[in-house]
Amino acid sequence: MAKIVAALGMSHLLLNADETESERRSVFDGNKEVGECVRRAKPDVLLIIAGDHKFNDTPGRGVATADTYTPCGDLGNPQTPYKGHPEFASQLIDYCGDNGFALEAIDESFRPDHSFSIPIMFATPNHSIPVVQMVILVDDVPQPSESYAYGDIVREFIEKHRPKDERVAVIASGGLSHWVFIEDPLLEFEPDPNATSPGVNETFDREVLSRFEEGDVKRLAAEWTNDQLLEQAGNGALELCYWFVMAGMLPENKGRTIYYEPLSAWGTGMGAIEIFADA
Amino acid sequence: MANTDKSRLQQFIRDLYEQEELRNRWRSDGTEALFDEYQLSDEERQAFEKIDWRTYRDLGVHPFVGVIRWVMTEDGKKIYSMENFLSEWQTQVKSKTDY
Numbered sequence: 001m002a003k004i005v006a007a008l009g010m011s012h013l014l015l016n017a018d019e020t021e022s023e024r025r026s027v028f029d030g031n032k033e034v035g036e037c038v039r040r041a042k043p044d045v046l047l048i049i050a051g052d053h054k055f056n057d058t059p060g061r062g063v064a065t066a067d068t069y070t071p072c073g074d075l076g077n078p079q080t081p082y083k084g085h086p087e088f089a090s091q092l093i094d095y096c097g098d099n100g101f102a103l104e105a106i107d108e109s110f111r112p113d114h115s116f117s118i119p120i121m122f123a124t125p126n127h128s129i130p131v132v133q134m135v136i137l138v139d140d141v142p143q144p145s146e147s148y149a150y151g152d153i154v155r156e157f158i159e160k161h162r163p164k165d166e167r168v169a170v171i172a173s174g175g176l177s178h179w180v181f182i183e184d185p186l187l188e189f190e191p192d193p194n195a196t197s198p199g200v201n202e203t204f205d206r207e208v209l210s211r212f213e214e215g216d217v218k219r220l221a222a223e224w225t226n227d228q229l230l231e232q233a234g235n236g237a238l239e240l241c242y243w244f245v246m247a248g249m250l251p252e253n254k255g256r257t258i259y260y261e262p263l264s265a266w267g268t269g270m271g272a273i274e275i276f277a278d279a
Numbered sequence: 280m281a282n283t284d285k286s287r288l289q290q291f292i293r294d295l296y297e298q299e300e301l302r303n304r305w306r307s308d309g310t311e312a313l314f315d316e317y318q319l320s321d322e323e324r325q326a327f328e329k330i331d332w333r334t335y336r337d338l339g340v341h342p343f344v345g346v347i348r349w350v351m352t353e354d355g356k357k358i359y360s361m362e363n364f365l366s367e368w369q370t371q372v373k374s375k376t377d378y
Contacts, residue, residue, distance in 0.1 A: 016360040028364060032371075039378065053343040053354045056294065072297075074350070076361045124374045139341075148314075181342035235342060 002162035004170035009243040010272040013171035030259030035122030043169035049172025049242040050115035050173035059104040064107035064133040071117040085130040095157040141241040144221035151248020164182030172246035177201040178268035202262040205269035215254040216249035
């Protein structure tokens with residue numbers, strides 16, 4: 001039976017604003033550790049679940065099925081092509097579609113943005129691991145409980161339909177709280193009085209990380225709606241959909257926070273989590 | 280014919296970001312001829328220059344595309360850059376054989 005050997009959620013911004021050296025180091029080291037967790041698991045394939053920041057005209061929910069992809073180069077990302085896994089991707093679309101999680105094929109014209117290229121940069125910088133890219137746009141994110149349930153479908157696909165001994169790592173790329181070009185939370189959102197970082201809902205972020213650590217994601221997903229995520233943590237927090245899918249692939253497994261920075265200089269909570277795989 | 284396509288400014292911003300030829304014309308000739316080509320209204324032309332999330336929202340521009348527009352400003356280019364991270368990371372990666 002194929003196995004999920006590593007599962008990680010990570011924020012995917014790297015900016016050059018007014019962060020302190022300590023904050024910069026925390027993000028950099030945290031991302032490095034995400035990459036090391038992936039490589040330590042020696043995966044045959046890396047599944048990344050993320051969105052697209054309107055650099056492409058992708059369907060709302062899809063999987064990239066081509067042989068290779070070239071990043072669009074936003075934020076100065078290197079535009080080095082990397083390999084996909086067409087067979088895995090096509091089978092995943094078929095299986096998910098047959099089980100109520102409709103995904104469309106995305107062809108080679110897709111130019112991945114930082115949602116994909118930043119996780120890839122740290123997990124497989126020399127592009128030795130083929131990458132399957134699942135794209136779910138924030139405009140079309142399932143409700144948290146649906147996302148979690150979709151994770152179970154993806155897990156079933158891997159365990160029942162992929163070759164014996166295949167090792168699959170998954171990264172959910174996005175989150176935590178951030179408001180992207182919408183109402184300024186400093187003006188119109190009532191920040192947590194205990195938060196030290198305006199523009200970031202630190203209480204929300206820490207609750208997310210804590211519940212993921214405890215393996216309490218199914219209940220968390222049932223408690224929240226996308227409207228609540230949007231209200232409490234901004235449109236960027238809708239990217240937590242990817243974290244819910246990832247957690248649904250390893251139901252009730254516990255995890256650990258790799259790092260967290262309420263990085264107001266970047267206008268976002270930055271963090272990463274590892275869900276312990278059974279393998 | 281009035282410009283009733285609310286996504287026209289969005290398309291202009293995306294094309295400008297993606298197409299080098301368009302960016303070269305923007306730099307060399309300014310924006311007016313490009314605005315005409317895309318049939319942008321006066322409001323859209325002003326919105327392109329004065330980046331404001333409320334106006335963009337009202338004009339039907341996706342928030343992420345608003346960020347793409349901002350990334351093309353001098354301030355945006357400076358902040359939306361991974362330069363500091365990339366140089367350190369690429370140095371570390373070069374010394375590894377198992378990455």
